Amino acid sequence: EYEPEQFPGLVYRITEPRAAALIFGSGKIVCTGAKNIEMAKLAITKVVSKIREAGIDVPRNYSVEVENIVASSKIDAKLNLEEITFSLENAEYEPEQFPGLVYRISEPRVAFLLFSSGKIICTGARNVSDVETALYKLKERLEGIGIKVKPVINKPENVKA
Incomplete structure (x- = not known):
């Protein structure tokens, strides 16, 4: 979902593991809704793969930090x-x-x-x-x-x- 007049990021929903990724123009990705840290990291890995499949260059080494x-x-x-x-x-x-x-x-x-x-x-x-x-x-x-x-x-x- 992308409705910039309501929210500045793209909302990408993942079914397995169940989570949502908020993708911002700055390159920052926020994972929300995952049941634990491991599931959040797995969800981010899947999102990064989808972004790469779309032809967007993502650095090989990116960091995942727990903020909240x-x-x-x-x-x-x-x-x-x-x-x-x-x-x-x-x-x-x-x-x-x-x-x-x-x-x-x-x-x-x-x-x-x-x-x-x-x-x-x-x-x-x-x-x-x-x-x-x-x-x-x-x-x-x-x-x-x-x-x-x-x-x-x-x-x-x-x-x-």
């Missing part, structure tokens, strides 16, 4: 977002604008979206270890204000007590 991992989880609890907003520092909740609470932590630098259903989205991590660390810290902070988190997120090896 989005992870989702669900805890077995209904969340009172207003109560959490007043209990956690760096929490923002404006239900008129967005149905989720935005909670930011600085180390690792990620943002969480918490929904009253218990759904949690973590964004901004650059590696899986940061996702695990951030989820563990969120679990600790929620339990610190009296919210029991299930399933239990085990303490990652890289987190100091």
Whole structure:
């Protein structure tokens, strides 16, 4: 799909692995929707092959960098977002604008979206270890204000007590 008046890049959808590539005139390609890093790299390899098949020169050695991992989880609890907003520092909740609470932590630098259903989205991590660390810290902070988190997120090896 290419509709430059709506989006400055071409959207190329891949079915296996299921992902989408956003291809920009600068040569940058962004892979979105892949289930893991390996699938994202495979999707990019397929896109580069298609670009080469179209007769466009792509350097043999190109780099693939993870810039943002989005992870989702669900805890077995209904969340009172207003109560959490007043209990956690760096929490923002404006239900008129967005149905989720935005909670930011600085180390690792990620943002969480918490929904009253218990759904949690973590964004901004650059590696899986940061996702695990951030989820563990969120679990600790929620339990610190009296919210029991299930399933239990085990303490990652890289987190100091």
